[in-house]
Amino acid sequence: MMALVAMRVAGFVRGGRALAPLIAVLVELGVIYGGGPSPAAVAYGYSAAALFPVLAWLTKLLLDTEPDVQRRLARLSVGPAREAVAGVLAATLLSLVVCVAAMAAPWLFHGIDTSTDLGTGIALGVLAHLLAVPPAVAVGALASRAVTGSVRMGLTVLVVAAVLVVVLGLSGSFAPWLVPPVMATARELNDPGVPPAGTLALLTAWAAAWCAVAFLGYGWLRRGRS
Template identity: 40%
Template sequence: MTRVVALVRMRIGAYVGLQRVWPPLIAALALVSVAHAGGVAPPNQAYAFSAALLFGVFGWQTKLVLDTEPDEQRLLAKIGVGSPGRELAAGLLAALVMVLPVVVLGVVAPLLVGAVEISGGWPEWAAWAAFGGWLHVLSATCGLAVGALASRPVIAGAGWSVMIVLAVPVLVLVLGSRQSQTPRWLVPQLFAASRIEGAADLGSAGVITVHALGWAALLLAGYAALRRSRL
């Protein structure tokens, strides 16, 4: 476990040290500004739109983290931690750590600028902040899976890799906003959260969570399978 933690720290240090951290953060700030520039909105709608917009940033961040390390160094890291599974987990953990600031940004920013319409006191504010956190964590988990599947350790061709990182978020925005049920379920249901009015609709929240986590798990399983035959 100590070796895995050390590898996570090394990969985060390389990602930050090479200044790859800044473009996604700037893009996230711009998208959050766009998401909440239209005035005050109900918190369920504001957070659903923000989480859907940031989906692509989460995938981009993950790809950049996993692409930072040269192939030869990744092979040495696999030997150093003792197994391919630990090396793979270290990469995903490093990517997860780096997407968390964007999750916090997506949750806190609309509260700070007054872009969400919350009429109650602190309990209601806390409840909606938890709602936003839940939705952005789901978006980050699914984005992480997409970014992993598009990373250089899996897809050597830059064109295909970029197409995955760009096309899947577009599908989330396009299909997720459709009324037709069949194509909508091909992507995480981030927009569906805009119809959740409160604690009374926990069933819908559960369905959205199970679907999103299952979707991400399927992509991560594909990533793990493809990594077995690569460095």
């Protein structure tokens, strides 16, 4: 299965489709850090939330790069479950690389305020990104051509999900649990002081539960579609 993950990552990176989301990441980093240094936790909280739609888009692009017939050949070679997992793993790996780059980039142009508690800020930032990556990959997978079958439907799923994550994630939302806690995490990190451990555990459990449902849905939808 790892050979399939490697093939998909290589196919995506070499195919040149990675360029567009990469530019989007650079623009976002420019917007977030352009206004001068901010505390690590605050900056990384916003960075994770801003990366969410880009990582979902990246996942869809990666999964859609492989021609349908090649995906079917892969499915025959490793079985349907492993084929689906290999795509999710490839997208997760690339998303983590993007997150590491996005967290390292502000250090190059002094975007992080070093006068605050750096260790805690960075740890919270890592958590925020880790809570954003799996739901983003799940949204991208649900928007992929193998599930939606058409470009229009795929883009609709991607855009609607990205908008809902923001709209339903606003404070005072009537159904915040319908979307992953990307905005909620950013808000917690924006507040001064370290969020209590109970809050962080709740956010983690919320993200895990949301991802479990989303990935189960992906598996179920992929069952009949090769």
